[in-house]
Amino acid sequence: xxxxxxxxxxxxxxxxxxxxxxxxxxxxxxxxxxxxxxxxxxxxxxxxxxxxxxxxxxxxxxxxxxxxxxxxxxxxxxxxxxxxxxxxxxxxxxxxxxxxxxxxxxxxxxxxxxxxxxxxxxxxxxxxxxxxxxxxxxxxxxxxxxxxxxxxxxxxxxxxxxxxxxxxxxxxxxxxxxxxxxxxxxxxxxxxxxxxxxxxxxxxxxxx
Numbered sequence: 001x002x003x004x005x006x007x008x009x010x011x012x013x014x015x016x017x018x019x020x021x022x023x024x025x026x027x028x029x030x031x032x033x034x035x036x037x038x039x040x041x042x043x044x045x046x047x048x049x050x051x052x053x054x055x056x057x058x059x060x061x062x063x064x065x066x067x068x069x070x071x072x073x074x075x076x077x078x079x080x081x082x083x084x085x086x087x088x089x090x091x092x093x094x095x096x097x098x099x100x101x102x103x104x105x106x107x108x109x110x111x112x113x114x115x116x117x118x119x120x121x122x123x124x125x126x127x128x129x130x131x132x133x134x135x136x137x138x139x140x141x142x143x144x145x146x147x148x149x150x151x152x153x154x155x156x157x158x159x160x161x162x163x164x165x166x167x168x169x170x171x172x173x174x175x176x177x178x179x180x181x182x183x184x185x186x187x188x189x190x191x192x193x194x195x196x197x198x199x200x201x202x203x204x205x206x207x208x
Contacts, residue, residue: 092123129155
């Protein structure tokens with residue numbers, strides 16, 4: 001793991017002043033839920049570190065869902081450039097490879113055993129229209145941390161049909177608004193976490 005000076009200073013401070021498991025798990029999560037300090041303002045980077053700490057001893061599935069709207073993560077993985085009419089697949093790809101299920105052994109063209117290139121396309125559509133919000137203008141009520149938000153005018157509301165790797169599941173937003181986007185995102189996260197390989201991938205990382 002290559003640490004930026006900002007993260008290294010933060011981690012050393014935690015070592016000196018906090019002997020709990022929380023800061024150790026925060027650093028563990030930073031390995032694959034990573035951003036760099038140039039991904040946002042210094043305060044947005046503080047929010048990112050605060051989110052890691054908030055989720056460090058909680059439900060990993062919830063933490064991953066919250067990361068989708070983190071302002072630094074949106075910039076770092078280019079989801080601030082993901083619109084219905086001009087999709088960007090970078091965030092979707094890393095959501096599979098780094099955040100959750102991992103990339104399995106190649107099983108054919110565009111098929112990585114755990115997910116396919118078609119799934120990346122569909123996931124990018126689910127994640128479209130999520131973008132930055134001014135700090136303090138949008139506060140997550142669960143974490144009390146500033147966050148990005150859903151912009152329905154930039155979201156692809158057509159049904160998303162996933163490959164046989166995900167049982168051919170179809171995900172649709174129940175309504176064409178921000179609440180519908182949130183429900184659709186949750187359905188997508190539930191689908192990915194329902195795959196046994198997602199849990200196995202996380203456990204392998206933890207043991208490693």
